[in-house]
Amino acid sequence: MAKRKTIRTIPQARTPMPEQAPEIRITNFEEVACGYRLEDALLEAERCLDCPDQPCVRGCPVGIAIPGFIRKIAEKNFHGAYDVITDTNLLPSVCGRVCPQESQCEGVCTVGERLEPVAIGRLERFIGDRAIAEGWTNLPYIERNRHKVGIVGSGPAGMACAADIAKAGCEVTVFEAFQEPGGVLKYGIPDFRLPNSVVDAEIEKLRQLGIRFECNTLVGRLFTLEQMMGEMGFSAVFVGTGAGYPSFMGIPGESLGGVLSANEWLTRCNLMHGRDFPAYDTPLQPGKHVAVIGAGNTAMDAMRVALRVGAEKVTCVYRRSAAEAPARAEEIHHAQQEGIDFQWLTSPVELVGDEQHRVRAMRCERMELGEPDASGRRRPVPVAGSAFEIECDMVVFAIGTNANPILGQTSGLKLDKRGYIWTDDTLATSIAGVFAGGDIVTGAATVIQAMGAGRRAARAMKAYLGLRDTDAVYLAAPTDPAERLFGIPRRERGFARVHLPETAS
């Protein structure tokens, strides 16, 4: 038997991820982080102590059996690792890329107490990408029930909910307003962080589970939630429509040409392929000097897209300091490497236009941090006499979003004070059988939080429909094929273990 690993015997440094050099990558939309090669993955898998506590599993919003799949990697059983992950998460290639692991699984990793934590996200991505390349699927045995479930919105919350509720045996239809599914994963997150081809591949796995996607369908207007629960015969509905409705600041000059929201900028570029204009018809009109307001992940994406479509200078304008910036540290680091100019503690007061009604400059003032506000962050206050101008021919607002009003306008859903959908602790809305989760309930948050909400809602829907919570099945101690029949653990199916008497032969 192999000697038990200790913190001293494992590789001390985290295996680096091969990356495109900044000066190369700003000329293309290929992924910045190229992913682990086989030898990288094997080396990094050695760093997991397989500790008894497994804090990483609790740190993961969907509870992936992390040490289990890493052990399979170390054994070079990659398909086995894929089965372990997909018992709880059907979208490993997405989550491995976009989860903020530093505040989730990797943030609590035991190794991380002394060394750099195990690169769980990179290993998950390695397995997810291998599964896509090899065409692996992990389709559980699904016992059909008679329930029809509708999912409104095909973003991360809807996808996660759809997967779980389909596994429970329901007939699932996902409705999407855009011409293709994926939500923010498609229109928002650019290809250099999450290629749309990866999202499509993961959606294909959902199709293999029997989930139908109906695009070009604007729920609320084409039909209402009440019609879905009534004449259309759905037993339950999950609403995961995202936040949308971008905020502006209400400063003068916001309607000038060249001023737009990050959602519009990213949608034109990513979903509508504006960056390939005129091969695709959606115009983009990239600026030469771009100023982006805000410092969240969306702002980072908007700035890095601007660089890649030819901006000479990109400035980030944020009214607090780097320490308060909501973007992932890694994203800010990548943006800095690519030459983004960060203007911390800076707030725009006016956008100035030229005679063609196009923006030509942003008038700003410097800020300093005062007392903490209600959110616990120190409130920025203007410094008197600090006004200055930033020359720019494009301004992108990435300061967050508000609730999308369509479902509120067209249904009896109870909304909260800010216009988001009200739910109870189980994510049930005020309409019986209708559940909601993700940004349309919480306001803008992360992909994995939305997925977590989708899964919580699925659990509540199963309880509402009187279905067995099959979550327990695929969370149970995984996945030795001998322990499973039709993909379901024998214990769960109620098989008794029978010990046959030794036959005398």
Place this chain on the structure above:
Amino acid sequence: MSDFEIVARSDFSDVTFSLEVRHPLMARAAKPGQFVIVMEHEHGERIPLTLADFDRDKGTITLVIQAVGKTTREMQQNCRVGTRLHALVGPMGIPSHIGAAKKVICVGGGLGVAPIYPQARAYKESGAYVIGVLGFRNKGLVFWEDKFRACCDELILCTDDGSAGIKGLVTEGIKQSISAHADIDEVVAIGPPIMMKGCAEATRPFGIKTMVSLNPVMVDGTGMCGGCRVKIGEVIKFACVDGPDFDGHLVDFDDLMARLGRFRPTEKAALEAWQESCRLRGGAGH
């Protein structure tokens, strides 16, 4: 939801045509004042088009399109009976409020004649006295006169050159109607922004409620990008989810018109590139 098959087409002039598209669910859900977003093909852009008509029995919706740029000219060339649209989503926007108005003027200018039709019909069905005022550049561009005659109590046709009806802009028709009827409750106007601005100015002195349907640049049409934001009084609204109908006396039309022009150079480039490729393709074919 449907395969978006084109089941009928008619050409009103060398630039204006209508498409009837099969979409039973949308035909059932559609209400006057709403719009759709269309993508003609996979590489296409998403363009908003106001619903010009819908037939619940036939399960079809009707769009009236003016070939002004790359996408609409391409549609004029490619959208034949039996072909399909790549994407068609809607009905979008808040339906027009067909209120208790007893006497209304429905004004359509140019292409706006088409989307004013469902409103005129809805007012007629609600029992109102409907005065239609339709504006065209010349007689050759006139369409749907019979459809309007069937649902209007009075119809005033205006042409820029006087080749049909009265000579002058629709504002001339509005002035005539107002002087003939002292009890007009509401004016509804759809057309180019400059025309809607003119209508709002024509009614402002009389204090007659005037609703207009705004047509800013849109991408998604579902309220997630803000490309269609418009200034209503001092407030920013998104035409796709807060409109497209707004009080014409509050709309900042100058702002709307400036914002409509913001992609003009790119639009021109797209059209020129397309025409060039058509010419080359045509040349190679013969």
